[in-house]
Amino acid sequence: MSAMEYGNLAYLVLLGAVIVFWFFIQNRQGLNKTLQQGAVWGLIFLGVIAAVGLWGDIRQTVQPQQLVMSETGRIEVPRGPDGHYYLTLEINDAPVRFVVDTGATSMVLTQKDAARVGLKDEDVIFYTEAMTANGPVRTAPVRLADVALGPFHDRDVRAFVNEGEMSKSLLGMEYLNRFARLEINNGRLILER
Template sequence: MRALLFALVAFAAGYATAIATNPQPVDQIAQSSARDGGPQQVASNARSSGREVFLTDARGHVEATADIDGRGMAVLVDTGASAVVLRESDARRAGHRPHRSDFTVPVNTANGQAFFAPIVLRSVELGSIRVRNVQALVARDEDLSANLLGMSFLSQLESFRFEGQELILEN
């Protein structure tokens, strides 16, 4: 878990550097930094109703199943990650096949520096919430153990907040 958290902080720094082309050192950047309807099942620890999705913190992190470009995928909802990040195998399932030369975004991970590929997701849905044209990154499977649903999705919502052990997303 510590390796994943370290990778998330490092990823946030690398992504911010690549997207904003900010000349600050990576460690400084890391430190500065629907549809209406009835209830829907999002994951075993989540529920959705109308414009809100309620996710329960399970074992120290928030897990959910998101529909990404038409494919259901397990994700960790991470307010500390700058972007949505997909493992390469899951990105392929959603129709994204970056070429080897597309892996240009430098990211410092627990295993050293890696390069991720920037993409744009047509649609990310979580329960009754849908966001279109979401900036994301693709990581090689060996560089990331789980898909991340970060701020490139969350910042497009009306709001998100923690209440006790629940993360509430509103669109």
């Protein structure tokens, strides 16, 4: 835990102690009833703490997923809670979650995702450079044997592995241009081939 987290914990413990002390002083005549109410408030407090701690997992579970309509060749992706669009592609049979970035030219993998799809260290040689919002970053050009989005398979797809830190891989226009139609309408990204 960081110093900030220890400080927050100490504050919460102190606040809880003050509330419990006040609660007992106010209700010193009916101690049995006070203990029951204290137990209820304690359970409510623990429930709130659990919900806050598990919020990331809960949000991921209820988050809308991409919808693939194979018969019409259409893929619909709802906008995420953070305002971005996310697509999960199967690269060499490994699922990789991408943030759709229409401002990026190419498909850019994080080093972690590159390892998950089977790229070895000898395949990833950082000798090119890309200009990002944070300045230049070294990249490694790679070829991906099989990239699938729903029923659509592409072979020998050009991509880059980013040497810098990225939280998610980026899906740029070079891949998105493989679709005949790309539309953003009413909070949905629509792709058709």
